[in-house]
Amino acid sequence: MLRQKIFIKKSKRNNILKIVREHYLREDIPCGVEFCSPCNILVANNNDHNFHRTPVLLSSSSEGINGLHKSAALLIPDTNVFLHQMDVMEHSLIVNVVVLQTVLQEVRHRSSPAYKRLTECIAEPKKKFFTFVNEFHKDTYVEREPKESANDRNDRAIRQAALWYQQHLKQQQQQSLEDDDCNEDVVVILLTNDVENMKKARSEGIISYTVHEYISNMMGCTDLKDRLAAIQEDMEVDGKEKDLFPEHLPLSAIQKGLKSGQLLQGTFQASRENYLEATVNIHDSEQQVFIQGRLNLNRAVHEDVVVVRMLPQSQWSHPSSLIVDDEGEKPDEEDDDDDDDLQKKLARTMDKHKVPTGQVVGILKRNWRQYCGILQKSLIRGMTRHLFVPAERRIPKIRIETRQAEQFENQRIVVVIDGWPRHSRYPQGHFVKRLGEIGDKKTENEVLLLEHDIPHSTFSESVLACLPALPWIITAKDLSTRLDLRETCVCSVDPPGCTDIDDALHCKQLASGNYEVGVHIADVSHFIRPGTALDSEAASRGTTVYLIDKRIDMVPELLSSNLCSLRGGEERFAFSVLWEMTSEARVVSCKYTKSIIKSQAALTYAEAQMKIDDPTQTDDVTEGLRRLNRLAKILKQKRVENGALTLASPEIRFHMDSETHDPIDVQAKELRETNSMVEEFMLLANIYTAKKIFEDFPDCSVLRRHPPPPVNNFEPLVQVAKLKGFHVDTSSGKKLADSLESATTSDNPYFNTMLRILATRCMMQAVYFCSGTLSQADFFHYGLASPIYTHFTSPIRRYSDILVHRLLAASIGADASYPQLLDKIKIQNVCKNLNFRHRMAQYAGRASVALHTQIFFKNRVLDEEGYVLFVRKNALQVLIPKYGLEGTIFLDKGENKLGEYNEEENSQRFGSHVMRMFDKVIVQVSIDASNIQHQKLILKLVYPKIDGLSVPSVKELNCKMEVDKNKDKNKKEDALDTSWSSVVKK
Structure with a gap:
């Protein structure tokens, strides 16, 4: 059946166009139910059709578990169910679901994350989700009526499809009874959270329930009931509740204010140190607006896109020098006396150094996600409403309703936010799943990865199908198209235990007295072709993530640790940069080529340093390393003279127990000359590659900038x-x-x-960008003092480098051009994802260090040398170089303030002693296990000795324990002597 729509449209050039749209309707689209014989015959006879050909298998597990109906249920959810109750729909008990084409298209249009989760359910055979193309079925397609909104038309289409299923299956069941076939009685249920839609469905004879009604009547499904998201109607109150927050402006007022400049739009960044403070980074500007106070924060959550109104300059403030946590649970009806007192205390110290300050007046986009954490049980016995404490300090506590509080004790769980009404002190959410026991290393690693949004699932079959077959060999064609450098004395220098070796070096003297220096980078782009599933997965992951005890690869291990790894003694494909250099490290010429190399040695930094320092070693590898090291020192000196910064960050290395894999020792990483040697030639290769690709592709080069x-x-x-x-x-x-x-x-x-x-x-953070989106003056890399820079040298672990390899290959004619690399908008979008992934990988790495540091100190109390890094009004923040860690010494002891804070000098006075930034201290380090959610290192001051603040050193404590032990021993001996004397006397 063919339907036509004809309408007239005016073009931009005022031409009148007649548009004809044809819509084909069919009778041969199956319903997907197993016992429906006519539809199954259609499937068998029409293999060329594009409709879903796998019938829904009605599950006996769905029978009798719902008190509403004893029959097996075929569920037809509307769009809002998938948008807001996806955690319920993903549960294993929810099966036999018809996903209408109308619903699928709406979900895709309104929420990419929900659409992805829905398609994963459809692809899972056990879930029995069936896609029905109702928009092309002659009995389920509905025309949009005059003055009918698109939403109302879609609701009517969903009801029509549900009604057709109800009648269609009823007809098949009656036919089965006449034929004496024993088939299950199936009830078709429309699930919706739209009250009006449900009323209309029931008036049309369709069995319809809200998700809450349907799930609440399922027997023995506590876990499923806890997953129910609170809907907006449930959050509304009858007016008796006191509003704790100002009302957000309506969208019309926000748009008007943004257009006039009276309001500003930006990303909300909550403070880690003070839950009553935040910063809003204004979009398309370097401006920042400071937000202080519960009312001014106005229910914004970290990473939300918010609208702010600037406060009068007389009300401006600046970040507090206090470290403040949101401790304990406060009832909604309780006045905010504590918060108000704190704000007044802050305000008294805000006379100088004030910064632009504002208040949140609207939320444009909620960037809520799943949050890991623990349950803080209500103190009232029998309550089902409890607080959830997120692992991320910048996320507020979340109120959830659960009947499993006892089971969640000592468990890490996952929760999402459903909304934040004005009358509630905390946002409201629901339980999603449990991860495992608190303190279990596997569970804590899972929390770490989830919290930083690190993709860590195993690679799919479609990705693995893109890998080359084994055994992999180098063919005659490869030899004819690549420079053969297998006889060149190439070697790699990497950290110990490195298996993803993506760079190698060589240096040999030429007849002219100059040097040929080569940087050889694994040719990953040879194996990862654009447009493949492997390429999409690598682009999505963006980077390899290095944790203390594991590595989350960007590409499958066959590539990362084998075929692309430049292992010693094995032939590998490489992308080489070859320079001719003078003895003063002046570049005479530069050449780029695809090559084949055979590394002569895979060395660690320590092994390479030992070779360089040992005068008895004169082999080719050692001599090459010495030349490279000498040239690298000259290159570094030139960079520093040009203004490159030599910065520092504390880095540590853990020594792990071979059986338990727990840390048994921690020490600062030792940097050698060979570290700097490798770094200098990688920087040089990146700079020269950036110049080359920008020269040939000025509008679409993938570069890296570091803003001043x-x-x-x-x-x-x-x-x-x-x-x-x-x-x-x-x-x-x-x-x-x-x-x-x-x-x-x-x-x-x-x-x-x-x-x-x-x-x-x-x-500032360095970022990837597409050259066509910025002026050349903005390309500058501040830290390296380089006018142009990119990443070329680590394609095994960075997708940005793969893009650069493709551009360079096209530039030198070594590979076909890549059309998608010429679209600067697409490239810039890829760069945005790479910047996010790179940032999250850094944070995850730091979190892994913190986790293992906590494990190391779990049963230890040590005295260590440290330095005061920051002086706060109520605390000293101390850096301990040996472990590369930071901790806090709090100065408030109940009602007693131990120090006098000088804001101008950033110092604390304790009687005659003054503590300033960078002062040396001795601190006692241990773990605070009282807060199981935010376990942290506890630092106590040992030296200098300050009354009320300092504690005895570990050595003094041990001596005291030894003395006490001897006293106890002497008492026992005296008692024994006395008792024996009495026996003798008798």
């Missing part, structure tokens, strides 16, 4: 240097580098390192 920090970012650095008698000039990268180089003291050898660590924290 705003001047106010350097205030803490300048202030602390000034207090120590040094002037730090931040007017340019070169002057900053010179200032840091000269800031040294004889009495504190770690001072300069501390200063560089602080300078690192002042920096």
Whole structure:
């Protein structure tokens, strides 16, 4: 059956166009139910059709578990069910579901994450989700009526499809009874959370329930009931509840305010140190707006896109020097006396250094996700409403309803937010799933990966199907198209235990006296072709994630640790950059080529350093390393002279127990000359590659920029240097580098390192971008003092490098051009994902270090040397270089304030003693296990000795224990002597 729609449309050039749209309707689209013989015959006879050909298998497990009906149920959910109750629909008990084409299209249009989850349910055979193309079935297609909204038309289409299923299956069941076939009695149920839609469905004779009604009547399904998301109607109150927050502006007022400039739009960034403070990064601007106070935060959650109104300058404030946590549960009806008192206390210290301050007046986009954490049980016995404490400190506590509180004790669980009504102190949400026991290493790693949105599932069959077959060999065609460098003395230098070796080096002397220097990078792009499932997966993951005890690969292990890894003694494909250099490290020429190499040695940094330092070793590998090391020192000196920054960040290495895989020792990473040697040649290869691809592809090159920090970012650095008698000039990268180089003291050898660590924290994040989206002046890499830069040297672990390899291959004619690389909009979107993935990988790595540090200190109490990194009003933040970790010494002891804070000098006075930034201290390090959600290191001051704050050292405690033990021993001996004497006397 063919239907036509004809309408007239005016083009941009005012031409009148007649548009004819044809819509084909069919009678041969099957319903997908197993016992429906006519539809199954259709499937058998029409193999060329595109409709879903696998029939729904009615599950006996669905019978009798719902009190509403004893029969097996065939569920037809509407769009809102999949948008808001996906956690319920994914549960194993929800089977036999018809997904209408109308619903699938709406979900795809309104929510990409929900659509992805829905398609995964459809693809899972056990779920028995069947896609019915109701828009092309002659009995279920409905025309949109005059003045009918698209939403109302879609609701009517869903009801029509449900009615057809009800009548169609009833007819088949009656036919089965006449034929004496024994088939199940099936009831068709329309699930909806739209009350009006449900009323209309029931008036039309369709069995319809809300999701809450249907699930609440399922017997013995507590876990499923806990997954029910609270709908907006459930959050509304009858007016008796007190509003705790201001009402958000309507969308019309927001749009008008944004257009006039009275309102600003940006991303909400909650503070880690004070739950009553946040910053909004204004979009398309470097402006930041400070938000302080519960009412001004106005229910915004970390990463939400919000609208802010600036406060009058007289009400501006600045970030507090207090560290404040949201401790304990507060009832909604309780006044905010504590919060108000805290805000007044903050306001009294805000007279100077005020920053632009505003208030949240609207939420444009909620960027809520699934949150990991623990349940904080209600103190009232028998209550089903409890608080959930997220692992991420910047997320507020979430109120959920669950009947499984007892089972969730000592468990990590996952929760999502459903909404945040004005009368509620906390957002409201629902339980999704449990992860495992708190403290279990596997569970904690899972939390870490989920919290940082790290894709860590196993690679799919479609991805693995893209891998080359084994055994893999180099063919004659490969030899004819690549430069054969197998006889060149190439070697790799990497950290110990590295299996994804993606770079190697060589250096040999030429007859002219110059050197040929080669950087050889694994040719991953040879194996990962654009448009394949493997390419899509690598682009989605973006980067390999390195945790302390595991690695989450960007590409399957066959590539990362085998075929692409430049292992010693094995022939591998490479992409090589070859320079001719003088002995002064001046580049005479540069060549790029696809090559075949055979690494002569896969060395660690320590092994390479030993070869260089041992005068008795004169083999080709060692001589090559010595040449490379000498040239690298010259290259580094040139970079520093040009203004490149040498910054610092504390890095540590864990020594793991071979059986338990728990850390048994922690130490700071030792950096050798060979670390710097490799780094210099990787930087050089990246810079030269960036120049080459930008020269040939000025509009679509994948580059990396490091924006210069705003001047106010350097205030803490300048202030602390000034207090120590040094002037730090931040007017340019070169002057900053010179200032840091000269800031040294004889009495504190770690001072300069501390200063560089602080300078690192002042920096902006480096980001990937497409060259066609920015002016060339914005390409500058501040940290490297390079006008142009990219990433080329790690394609095994970074997708950005694969894109650069493809551009470079097209540039030198080594591979066909890639059309999708010429679309700068698509490339920029890929770069945005890469920036996000790279940032999350960094955070996950740091979280893994923190987790293993906690495990290491679990049963240990140690005294360690540290330095005061920041002085707060109520705390000292201390860095311990040996472990590369930070901790906090709190100065408030109940009602007693131990120090006097000087905001101007950023110092704390304790009687005659003053503590300032970078002061050396001895601290006692242990684990605070009282807060099982946010377990943290506890630092106690050992030295300098300050009354009310310092504690005895571990050595003193051990001596005291030994003395007490001897006293006890002497008492026992005395008692024994006395008792024996009495026996003798008798």
